[in-house]
Amino acid sequence: MGAGWNQFVGGNGAGKTTVLEAAYLLSHGRTFRSGGRDGLVRVGASGFSVFGLLEGIEGRPVRLGLARAAGRLEARVDGSMATLGELVGRSAIVCFEPGSHALIAGGAEHRRAYLDWGVFHVEQDFLGLWRRYQRALRQRNASLRAGAPDAELAVWELELATSGEAMTRLRRTYLERLRPALVAMADAFLGELGEFRVDFHAGWPAGQALADVLAEGRDRDRDRGHTRAGPHRADLGFGFAGAERREYFSRGQEKLCALVCILGQAQHYREDHGHWPIVCLDDLASELDDAHREAVIAVLSASDAQVLLTGTSTLTLPADASSRLFHVEQGTVRRLL
Numbered sequence: 114m115g116a117g118w119n120q121f122v123g124g125n126g127a128g129k130t131t132v133l134e135a136a137y138l139l140s141h142g143r144t145f146r147s148g149g150r151d152g153l154v155r156v157g158a159s160g161f162s163v164f165g166l167l168e169g170i171e172g173r174p175v176r177l178g179l180a181r182a183a184g185r186l187e188a189r190v191d192g193s194m195a196t197l198g199e200l201v202g203r204s205a206i207v208c209f210e211p212g213s214h215a216l217i218a219g220g221a222e223h224r225r226a227y228l229d230w231g232v233f234h235v236e237q238d239f240l241g242l243w244r245r246y247q248r249a250l251r252q253r254n255a256s257l258r259a260g261a262p263d264a265e266l267a268v269w270e271l272e273l274a275t276s277g278e279a280m281t282r283l284r285r286t287y288l289e290r291l292r293p294a295l296v297a298m299a300d301a302f303l304g305e306l307g308e309f310r311v312d313f314h315a316g317w318p319a320g321q322a323l324a325d326v327l328a329e330g331r332d333r334d335r336d337r338g339h340t341r342a343g344p345h346r347a348d349l350g351f352g353f354a355g356a357e358r359r360e361y362f363s364r365g366q367e368k369l370c371a372l373v374c375i376l377g378q379a380q381h382y383r384e385d386h387g388h389w390p391i392v393c394l395d396d397l398a399s400e401l402d403d404a405h406r407e408a409v410i411a412v413l414s415a416s417d418a419q420v421l422l423t424g425t426s427t428l429t430l431p432a433d434a435s436s437r438l439f440h441v442e443q444g445t446v447r448r449l450l
Contacts, residue, residue: 117435128444129423140206205390221348274324298377307354316346389418
């Protein structure tokens with residue numbers, strides 16, 4: 114594969130999506146399909162392994178690898194053991210695929226993951242804060258279920274408040290910087306709905322300190338056995354002048370709004386890093402109508418992105434586009450052009 118367009122064609126079930134999934138796995142440490150990492154393991158196999166060669170970003174090729182064996186993940190960078198964070202920090206991949214509408218129509222966890230991916234790639238402190246917060250959250254939840262006294266809960270609440278409010282500041286800052294790219298992309302793809310709006314909900318009431326909210330909610334949290342407020346409950350709200358809430362979107366508009374978010378984030382990544390992330394488009398021909406498909410092709414053809422595109426047949430690209438064509442059959446990839 115090379116820069117520009119890389120089309121993977123083949124029949125249904127040939128393994129085209131698996132090519133994109135392997136690339137995505139090296140960038141996110143997880144699959145974009147349902148089933149989680151267990152779904153990546155072939156029936157009868159003990160695990161999986163994925164390797165990739167990243168070129169043109171750091172001035173030299175970088176070898177990336179991720180394997181799972183005996184229920185454990187093992188990441189490698191240039192042959193050396195690495196943490197999952199170190200691995201996914203070396204490559205950036207965004208993906209629009211049939212399940213992408215969950216970013217709009219699904220649970221808040223999809224929108225938090227989307228937001229946090231962007232923050233992770235621009236804020237070095239974010240991953241450490243996120244891990245601190247998750248560790249304190251697990252401890253407070255365990256203490257709640259054990260009926261621990263207020264003094265013990267207060268210890269974990271202090272850590273939750275310190276790391277959680279710092280995380281939230283980074284999320285807010287990133288979203289403010291991302292917003293212009295989203296608005297511009299929304300105007301290009303959903304301009305008929307009017308002005309685009311994206312709102313951030315921190316996960317606890319605005320204007321209140323997180324430590325105060327946690328302390329005030331102890332009794333109710335004990336009854337439920339979990340922490341109800343904090344960054345782990347954060348969410349994004351999307352709307353347009355002509356469709357004020359995402360609940361008002363049609364299924365087609367959900368897909369297009371998800372596409373706006375993905376391409377807008379990719380464009381913003383270009384502004385921060387000087388190059389686009391790798392863009393994966395799974396079965397684009399069946400996901401979008403002709404006009405919006407052509408708009409995607411125009412946006413990406415004008416970029417420096419490497420695009421991985423799947424379909425049962427080839428798409429017509431601009432005559433001057435750099436492109437390669439691969440045929441996929443029974444999991445085997447063969448270059449045609």
